[in-house]
Amino acid sequence: MLISGNMMEVAGSWTEVFEGSERAGVSGGREALLGGSTLSLAPLVSDSPSVCCSQPILITGSRVKGIESFSSSAPSIPNPFPELCSPSKSPVLNSSLPPPSSNKRLMKVYGEDSHSRxxxxSPGATAREVCHMLVQTAHCSDQENWALLEVHPTLGLQRCLEDHEAVLEVQATWSLKGDTRLVFCKNYAKYEFFRKPVLFFPECMISDSADVSKGMTSSELIQNLLWSGTCPEIQGFLHAKEPSRKAWKKVYFFLRRSGLYCSTKGSSKEPRHLQYVADLEDLNVYSVVNSRKLYGAPADFTFCIKPSRNPVRTQDLKILCAENEQTRTCWTSAFRLFKYGKQLQCNYQLSKSSLRSLEGTNLTDSKSKSEASLVAMDFSGKAGGRVIQNPTEAQSAEREEGQAWRRREALRCSLPNLNSGTRPSSIHKTQPWFHGGVSRKEAQRLIEKQGLVDGMFLIRESQQHGQCFVLTLCYKLQTKHYLVIPCEEEGRKYFTxxxxLTVFIDLLQLVEFHQINKGILPVCLKHPCVCVAL
Incomplete structure (x- = not known):
């Protein structure tokens, strides 16, 4: 096409198309175009006599239907990925959705590694049921002693939910702008006061509210609290933080079924000297983490009571501090017993019965599995191997084989011609009780969170002594620390x-020995403090 001045020459067959024109009529395939303002050029198509390609084609509804019918006439090709086109039939997508016509709610639970699941x-699901659900989904090895911990990181508050508490009802009391979360963790001390009441309730803190001169034992406290109509009381001095002030004041408190009281005059129990503090039915008790820094507490044994139905507000907190861990545990356990009473005993009996049934089920399952696919063999005889039919004998043979392996490994690793690089000195890093280089304070916090029961332990790297380790152990509600020192004798490396006096080739052998023998420890190692990851 050549354009020069006002002259325009078009090479080839072209026709004029006026956009925006209206149809005046159709005659012999040619259309008359009325008034337009835009000029464009379009090539003529000679082999399409029925359609004039120079005209704009309007796609109507019938045209769309025609295309649909045309596409439907094509041969159908099966879809190799139907779940990508039909989410309602997709098992992958439905696993993260609740069942149809369900009123379940999505809840986030954190592990101790800050990852969540x-x-x-369901609206009525209890903490015990949610724990069992998490045990199944996280493939935990044991079924009991799990708990949901309600944690308020900013305020340093945490408490273990009771097994019968409805989780969604607890979550409904949280502030929407807060950082409150649920943490799935171990807790061996939920019902420890039923097993060792003397340790948890010193007799000096127990009295009968009906008779001031009459003392009670710890066993009588729990018995009277759960079965009889008489109500004992817990009494003692506590440091109380004054509202809106940083000052702390030492006050004498009384815990009764009717509520918490304090005396305005020393330890007097006269009604005119008693001041009402809180109602047990409408409060929860929390332990306070890092209380010295957050609240200026005189000691680390701090706990807090707050209304259970209201969001956490600083002005609603009643922060109290005890002289030692035993006193704090006595108060917090008494709060739970006074509030829930027989319900706690029912929870305790249910946990014991569930544990026994699970142990029986595990024995049955392991027996059927061994009979079906795996068998224990004895190759000590001269006539060849034999199958060990007795499960007790099979377990004994398994233990003996494990101990023999440890003896062989100890002998191999203690040979003087081996250098330190060939010894399995890092075998402890794969054990659940090893927590790396955590601090002394963090180790105490981990022990406290998983339950102050005798035999709870972990091993960590010493921060003050190079190449040394520390065994952190709980005994009588106190956390003790034992230094593990490496030593070398005749080219052989040991730990002691x-x-x-007693040496071990590695930390694993040290732990295995003290799980059976106390040695210099006050109690055998029983419960490893593990970090739960979801």
């Missing part, structure tokens, strides 16, 4: 806690 929870 979302689960669908008693200046070389």
């Amino acid at each position: 979302s689960v669908w929870v 806690m008693d200046d070389g």
